[in-house]
Amino acid sequence: MMDKATLRQQKQTxxxxxxxxxxxxxxxxxxxxxxxxxxxxxxxxGGFYVILNxxxxxxxxxxxxxxxxxxxxxxxxxxxxAYPLAALRNGVQAVLTISIFLTIIYCVKxxxxxxxxxxxxxxxxxxxxxxxxxxxxxxxxxxxxxxxFGSKNNMAMVAGxxxxxxxxxxxxGKASFLTRILAAICIVLSLVTFLxxxxxxxxLSLAFVVGVSSFLFIYSRAKLLNSLKLNINIIIxxxxxxxxxxxxxxxxxxxxxxFMYRLxxxxxxxxxxxxxxxxxxxxxxxxxxxxxxxxxxxxxxxxALEIWEIANKEAGSPFGFHNLYIHTYVELGLFGFLAxxxxxxxxxxxxxxxxxxxMKPIDVVIISVFLIVFSKTFFETVGFAPxxxxxxxxxxxxxxxxxxxxxDKPASIKLRLN
Numbered sequence: 001m002m003d004k005a006t007l008r009q010q011k012q013t014x015x016x017x018x019x020x021x022x023x024x025x026x027x028x029x030x031x032x033x034x035x036x037x038x039x040x041x042x043x044x045x046g047g048f049y050v051i052l053n054x055x056x057x058x059x060x061x062x063x064x065x066x067x068x069x070x071x072x073x074x075x076x077x078x079x080x081x082a083y084p085l086a087a088l089r090n091g092v093q094a095v096l097t098i099s100i101f102l103t104i105i106y107c108v109k110x111x112x113x114x115x116x117x118x119x120x121x122x123x124x125x126x127x128x129x130x131x132x133x134x135x136x137x138x139x140x141x142x143x144x145x146x147x148x149f150g151s152k153n154n155m156a157m158v159a160g161x162x163x164x165x166x167x168x169x170x171x172x173g174k175a176s177f178l179t180r181i182l183a184a185i186c187i188v189l190s191l192v193t194f195l196x197x198x199x200x201x202x203x204l205s206l207a208f209v210v211g212v213s214s215f216l217f218i219y220s221r222a223k224l225l226n227s228l229k230l231n232i233n234i235i236i237x238x239x240x241x242x243x244x245x246x247x248x249x250x251x252x253x254x255x256x257x258x259f260m261y262r263l264x265x266x267x268x269x270x271x272x273x274x275x276x277x278x279x280x281x282x283x284x285x286x287x288x289x290x291x292x293x294x295x296x297x298x299x300x301x302x303x304a305l306e307i308w309e310i311a312n313k314e315a316g317s318p319f320g321f322h323n324l325y326i327h328t329y330v331e332l333g334l335f336g337f338l339a340x341x342x343x344x345x346x347x348x349x350x351x352x353x354x355x356x357x358x359m360k361p362i363d364v365v366i367i368s369v370f371l372i373v374f375s376k377t378f379f380e381t382v383g384f385a386p387x388x389x390x391x392x393x394x395x396x397x398x399x400x401x402x403x404x405x406x407x408d409k410p411a412s413i414k415l416r417l418n
Contacts (some may be wrong), residue, residue, distance in 0.1 A: 014112050017112050020045060020046075020049045021104060021113055021120075022120045024042060024100075025116065025117050025120035026120045026123065028389060029120060029121055030123075033388070034384060038387075043100075048104075050085075050100060050101060053392075057099070057102075057103040057107075059106070060102045060103050060105075060399075061099070061102060062256060063404050064398065066343065066346065067102070068098055069343075070073075070201055070339045070343070071094035071095035071341050072091070072095065073091075073335050074088075074091030074336070076091075077290070078091070078295045079337075081292020081293060082292055082295040082298070083292065084292070085293045086293065087292040089294050090334075093387070098395060105399045106404075106405050107406055110405075111173075111175065113173055114169050114362075114365075115169055115183075118162070118168070119182055121158075121161070121162035121165055122182055122183075122185055122186035122189060124162075125162055125186065128147040128149070129192055131147040131148055144198050151381065152197040153199055153202060154200040156197035156203075157202060157372065159194035159197065160205075160206045160372055161187055161393060163190040163191060164365050164369050165186065166186040170183060171361040171364070173361075178361075194206070204278075205372065208375075209368045209371035209375065212231050212366050212386070213362055213367040216364075217361070220355045220359040229355065233352055233355065242355060245274075255314050258390050259388055264330065272322045274310050275311070277323065279321045279323070279326040279327070280326070283329050287333065288334050290330055290336060291330060293331050295331065299315060299390055307321075321380065322381065323380075323381070324340060324378075324380070325340065326377075328340050328384075340384065341396075344374060344377075346398075347398055347401055349404040350401040353402075354367075354401060366397055366401060369393040369397060370401065372393075373390045373397070376390065
């Protein structure tokens with residue numbers, strides 16, 4: 001038991017942590033509202049938090065150094081990139097972003113983290129519900145609402161994160177009545193925003209990942225020997241790999257195309273398959289080092305010009321390959337691809353460990369947000385972009401699934417307060 005002075009100090013620390021997380025998330029989620037100012041304030045507020053908790057930030061970096069590899073490869077690509085300044089800028093931005101995220105996730109207790117996140121996202125969702133901003137999908141002519149998030153997929157993804165943040169407040173079990181009310185409103189408004197996106201893929205993905213995470217929770221609590229669970233996990237993994245290989249070997253594009261047309265969907269997945277084909281050509285030309293961070297998208301690159309034309313985008317506008325692995329391989333070659341892929345592999349190994357040891361209720365939420373990010377990597381360039389919500393949740397998954405936060409260490413509360 002802690003004495004009154006220690007408890008009072010703990011509450012003060014938690015209030016300060018709440019303020020920083022709330023402020024950072026307002027600017028992180030509300031980038032479409034505040035524009036460049038949001039990035040500046042994120043760096044100022046986040047950087048100040050790192051300075052205040054510097055020795056704990058160093059511990060966070062030491063215990064989670066592997067997740068920096070992507071940013072470091074980006075920085076090193078200045079030596080072979082066609083546009084070294086762009087490579088340096090984006091590489092440094094990635095390292096700074098992960099530095100701030102890791103410090104927050106490492107130092108802030110989970111219940112405080114989810115309270116602050118859900119309240120901040122509630123504010124953004126409230127403004128977004130009344131946003132009239134829409135876009136026309138070039139391939140289908142459909143008019144969809146995108147709010148302050150630029151695209152319907154991005155709006156649905158952030159709304160999904162907001163829903164799970166609100167749920168996290170309830171499963172953490174340490175929230176006041178007012179906090180629970182705000183979390184409930186966050187869930188409702190986020191669901192409204194999610195449905196406004198009218199994204200079938202995002203809807204199915206959210207339902208699927210929550211279902212999988214809930215199943216893993218029940219399975220982890222089952223009274224089975226760990227050796228039996230481990231064998232079951234290995235069999236399931238090998239079966240999944242075999243199924244994927246079988247689908248690749250037996251894949252018939254004409255059957256796939258016919259199936260997509262029957263569903264009323266574009267078989268190119270809004271031009272993605274055409275874009276990926278161009279990306280593979282670049283990979284063949286630069287298989288080891290890639291072209292360098294942020295060096296592909298320039299007016300002197302024939303492949304980039306062709307993609308802008310396919311996507312009906314203005315030449316020179318920011319764009320990506322709509323696939324994290326292709327995008328990373330094109331820019332950072334084999335080393336960047338391995339840095340990204342191994343991060344996901346290590347998180348899946350961490351999930352296996354949780355299943356064997358027994359999951360907590362909050363793990364359902366954390367695994368769900370991870371699976372959302374992971375599922376999006378095949379159709380979007382998400383997870384490692386500087387100053388982005390998916391990057392935060394990837395770092396959150398990395399730390400807490402692997403039980404590598406400050407509060408996973410014994411006697412940590414008194415240590416930090418002192």
